[in-house]
Amino acid sequence: MIRILSRYIILFVLTLLVLAAMSFSLAYLFPGDVLTNLTGITAQNDIQRNALIKQFRLDSGYLVQFGYYLNELFAGNWGYSFISGLPLRDEIGLALPATIELASYAMLLAIVIGIPVGCYAGLRSYTPADYGINSASMVGYSFPVFWLALLFILVFSLELNIVPLSGRISLLFDIPDKTGFILLDILLADNIDRSLAFKDALQHLLLPTLAISTITTASMIRLTRRSVIDVLNRPYIAAARSRGLSRWQIFFRHILRNALLPILPLMAIQITTLITNAMIVETLFSWPGIGNWLIQAIYQRDYPALRVGMLAVASMVITLTILIDLFNRLIDPSREKYERATV
Amino acid sequence: MPQFSLYEEEHHPSPWQRTWREFRASHIAFVGLIVLGVFFFFALFAPLVAPFDPLQQNINALLIPPSWELNGTITHLFGTDALGRDVFSRIIYGCRVTFGTSVLLVIIAMGLGVTIGTVAGMMSGVRSSIVNHLLDALMAIPTLLIAIIIVAVLGTGLVNSMWAITLALTPQFIHYTRTFVRSEMKKEYILASRLDGANAWQLFSHSILPNMIEMLVVQGSVALSIAMIDVSALGFLNLGAQPPLPELGAILADGLDVAYLAPWNVALPGLSIFLIVLAINVVGDGLRSALRKRVSH
Numbered sequence: 001m002i003r004i005l006s007r008y009i010i011l012f013v014l015t016l017l018v019l020a021a022m023s024f025s026l027a028y029l030f031p032g033d034v035l036t037n038l039t040g041i042t043a044q045n046d047i048q049r050n051a052l053i054k055q056f057r058l059d060s061g062y063l064v065q066f067g068y069y070l071n072e073l074f075a076g077n078w079g080y081s082f083i084s085g086l087p088l089r090d091e092i093g094l095a096l097p098a099t100i101e102l103a104s105y106a107m108l109l110a111i112v113i114g115i116p117v118g119c120y121a122g123l124r125s126y127t128p129a130d131y132g133i134n135s136a137s138m139v140g141y142s143f144p145v146f147w148l149a150l151l152f153i154l155v156f157s158l159e160l161n162i163v164p165l166s167g168r169i170s171l172l173f174d175i176p177d178k179t180g181f182i183l184l185d186i187l188l189a190d191n192i193d194r195s196l197a198f199k200d201a202l203q204h205l206l207l208p209t210l211a212i213s214t215i216t217t218a219s220m221i222r223l224t225r226r227s228v229i230d231v232l233n234r235p236y237i238a239a240a241r242s243r244g245l246s247r248w249q250i251f252f253r254h255i256l257r258n259a260l261l262p263i264l265p266l267m268a269i270q271i272t273t274l275i276t277n278a279m280i281v282e283t284l285f286s287w288p289g290i291g292n293w294l295i296q297a298i299y300q301r302d303y304p305a306l307r308v309g310m311l312a313v314a315s316m317v318i319t320l321t322i323l324i325d326l327f328n329r330l331i332d333p334s335r336e337k338y339e340r341a342t343v
Numbered sequence: 344m345p346q347f348s349l350y351e352e353e354h355h356p357s358p359w360q361r362t363w364r365e366f367r368a369s370h371i372a373f374v375g376l377i378v379l380g381v382f383f384f385f386a387l388f389a390p391l392v393a394p395f396d397p398l399q400q401n402i403n404a405l406l407i408p409p410s411w412e413l414n415g416t417i418t419h420l421f422g423t424d425a426l427g428r429d430v431f432s433r434i435i436y437g438c439r440v441t442f443g444t445s446v447l448l449v450i451i452a453m454g455l456g457v458t459i460g461t462v463a464g465m466m467s468g469v470r471s472s473i474v475n476h477l478l479d480a481l482m483a484i485p486t487l488l489i490a491i492i493i494v495a496v497l498g499t500g501l502v503n504s505m506w507a508i509t510l511a512l513t514p515q516f517i518h519y520t521r522t523f524v525r526s527e528m529k530k531e532y533i534l535a536s537r538l539d540g541a542n543a544w545q546l547f548s549h550s551i552l553p554n555m556i557e558m559l560v561v562q563g564s565v566a567l568s569i570a571m572i573d574v575s576a577l578g579f580l581n582l583g584a585q586p587p588l589p590e591l592g593a594i595l596a597d598g599l600d601v602a603y604l605a606p607w608n609v610a611l612p613g614l615s616i617f618l619i620v621l622a623i624n625v626v627g628d629g630l631r632s633a634l635r636k637r638v639s640h
Contacts, residue, residue: 029496135371138628142621144572146579147595147613154606269482276485280576291487295580298491306495314484321483 001330008326015318023311024069030303034058038069040080040088040304073311082302091293091305092312097180098168099289100316103278105209107271110216115263118224119256125229133221140218145277149211149284156207163203166286170204173197208285212277216270223266227259234258261332268324275317358637362557365633372629378622382438382615389439393432394420397589401427406605424608425601430594434615437591440584442619444505445570449563452509452570456516457559461547463517464524478514486511486573487580494582501590504583508573512566519562520555527551557634564627568620575616591616 027037035052036042043049053059057068072078078088121133157165168182169175173192175185182205186197231237232255240250279291286292290313297305356364366372385392401423408415409422409430421430490507497503527533527550536550577583578592586593591612598608 026492026496031496138624139621142568142617142624144575144592144613144616144620146576146592147609147617150595150599150602150609150613154602154609158603272483272485276487279485279487280580283580294488294491295582298495298582301495303495306491310488310492313488317485318483 004326004329004333008322008329012319012322015322016315019311019314019318020070020073021066023307024066026307026310027303030307032303036082037303037307038079040082042082078308079304081297081305083297083300083305088305088308092290092309094177094180095288095290095293096312096316098182098287099275099278099282099291101181101183102205102208102212102282102287102289103271103274105205106213106216106278107274109209109213110220110270113213114217114220115224115260118221119228119251119259121221122225122228122232122259123251123255125225125232130225134225137218137221137225140214141222143215145211145215146280146284148214149208149281152207152211153284163206164200168204168288169197169201173200208278208281208287211281212274215277216274219270219273220263223263224259227262228255230262231255231259261328264324264328268321271320271324272317275313361637362630362633365636366629369629369632372625372633375622375625375629378618379626382442382619382622385435386439386442389435393429393435394418395429395432397428397433397436398587399428403427406601408605409607409611421611422605422607424594424598424605430608430611433589433594434591434612436589437594437612438615438619440501440589441571441574441578441591441616444501444574444590445567448505448508448512448570448574449566452512452566453516453559453563455509456513457520457555459513460517460520461524461551464521465528465543465547478517481510482514482518484511487576490573490577490582499582499585501578501584501588504574504577507577508570511573512570515566516559516562519558523555523558524551527554561627561631561634564623564630568623568627571616571620571623 027034030037035049035056035058038056038058039052041052043052057064076089078092080086081088081091084091117133121130124130153165156163164170169186173186173196175182175189175192175197178185178188182201183198186192186194186201189197237250237254240254245253275291278289279294281287282289282292283295290309294306294309294313296302297309366376404419404423404427406425407419407423410417410420412422415422419429419431421434423429424433486508489510490504493503493507493510497506533546533550536546541549574583575590575592575595578590579596581593581596584590584593586597594612595609595616598605598612602609
């Protein structure tokens with residue numbers, strides 16, 4: 001147990017260190033001045049420039065610079081944006097929760113719909129119902145997310161006019177930022193009609209969440225179905241059946257638990273796709289998340305923002321992946337290395 | 344006198360023949376293969392199929408609706424875009440760029456992945472473990488993020504976005520190859536060839552690679568559909584192929600400006616991306632279940 005934990009902690013720290021080193025090297029790789037890329041401040045004169053160089057240890061070796069860079073990262077000085085001139089930490093602090101919120105609702109929806117439907121298809125494998133679900137999931141899995149989001153906008157926003165087009169909440173509601181998660185912020189806000197605001201926020205959430213979760217749900221269904229079919233063929237299911245357990249007992253005690261185990265590490269891979277899709281969908285719905293922010297940053301060549309944004313997103317994804325991996329290892333210690341199920 | 348018996352002659356179909364037989368038995372998979380074949384034909388022979396030059400602008404024919412609508416003409420099968428370019432020709436050339444690029448990318452990623460994966464699988468101990476963990480970490484970084492960084496360093500363009508997607512695809516091949524090689528290395532037929540004095544290269548080329556091809560084909564189909572979506576997504580976000588180049592995602596992004604006036608400019612390129620990806624997935628799925636059935640029978 002302690003060995004596993006320490007292994008994962010070492011892995012986690014090493015990966016983050018590699019990421020930090022990559023983000024540091026980006027300051028040199030990006031076009032333009034290293035100092036400006038690193039700080040986001042354009043020096044007005046030579047005196048300020050020399051002072052900044054001294055402060056960021058640019059006159060010493062790369063290792064010293066990197067050490068100072070790490071120090072600054074931990075201290076929370078992430079530099080300033082070229083475009084807005086605001087501290088990057090505040091900007092990311094606003095944008096990242098919005099993405100996490102969107103992605104987690106989509107993941108939740110995918111789990112709530114995908115696993116039961118997948119189980120149903122797996123239990124009724126090779127029947128018309130199974131073929132129907134399987135084909136539908138294949139279609140859902142093949143949608144390019146940007147096109148799906150555009151179709152949703154065309155149909156639901158422009159033609160039917162039942163849901164709003166963009167943003168997180170109507171401008172009529174003045175919600176102060178406390179947690180960064182809009183639904184929580186509404187609950188915490190005073191002086192507003194909470195139920196109205198809640199309804200409005202949910203309407204804004206509907207389309208982006210649906211667009212992202214269609215793809216994740218489809219792959220969830222396929223993974224669960226495959227896993228259930230694999231478990232059904234195992235000898236212990238036959239043994240359970242011959243002991244006279246009822247269908248429900250077999251399903252909950254034997255099939256479900258064993259079928260969910262190989263799905264868990266695959267969920268870690270899903271997170272990567274999910275975040276990519278969330279980032280693309282955000283740009284279409286003007287969702288003020290990290291994806292939208294990063295893509296605006298690349299359009300405007302805001303190098304300090306890209307440097308830190310990359311670090312923030314990559315660390316978030318890797319933290320989640322490693323946590324899921326660790327969790328998987330803890331609940332299933334028999335597994336030497338995690339294996340991946342097939343679709 | 345022993346007679347030559349014509350009917351009792353045993354015929355053992357080769358593994359590939361059996362796979363093909365199982366594959367053909369599934370109608371959906373076969374239809375998928377035909378659709379994929381049509382798109383592949385479009386990609387290969389785009390200049391022969393396309394009626395117009397995809398870049399030729401025509402101010403006399405702006406935003407003509409597709410031929411099945413009331414105002415459409417048959418000269419422009421899928422209508423024209425805001426610059427009078429023929430949408431059908433653009434989509435045909437777009438298939439060439441998007442689909443062709445994706446195939447190329449998958450082949451490059453596969454070559455790289457198999458090489459590194461085999462080396463990592465044959466090695467053991469600390470080095471293998473480091474490769475293992477670093478790859479898992481790399482695999483977790485979203486493609487879009489890698490693409491954004493590469494575009495920031497090298498600038499926009501189809502080739503630069505290809506680097507990003509190759510970087511994102513390769514770890515999966517490495518992972519599967521490494522797992523496969525490791526499990527094969529423990530088997531007895533490898534031990535037998537090793538006792539016969541085969542070196543690492545001979546082990547790989549004569550014993551492991553022939554067994555690995557099926558896995559590679561299946562993984563290749565998965566990677567191909569991911570590559571298609573990624574190439575078009577980057578084109579759509581204006582980070583990959585740049586506008587004059589007919590790339591399906593870029594065509595879609597172009598059409599977005601006139602989406603309300605001329606919805607076919609958004610619908611048709613998206614539909615063709617969707618159809619190609621669907622066909623790839625259907626064929627990949629059919630292939631996988633054919634392989635599975637072949638083993639289980």
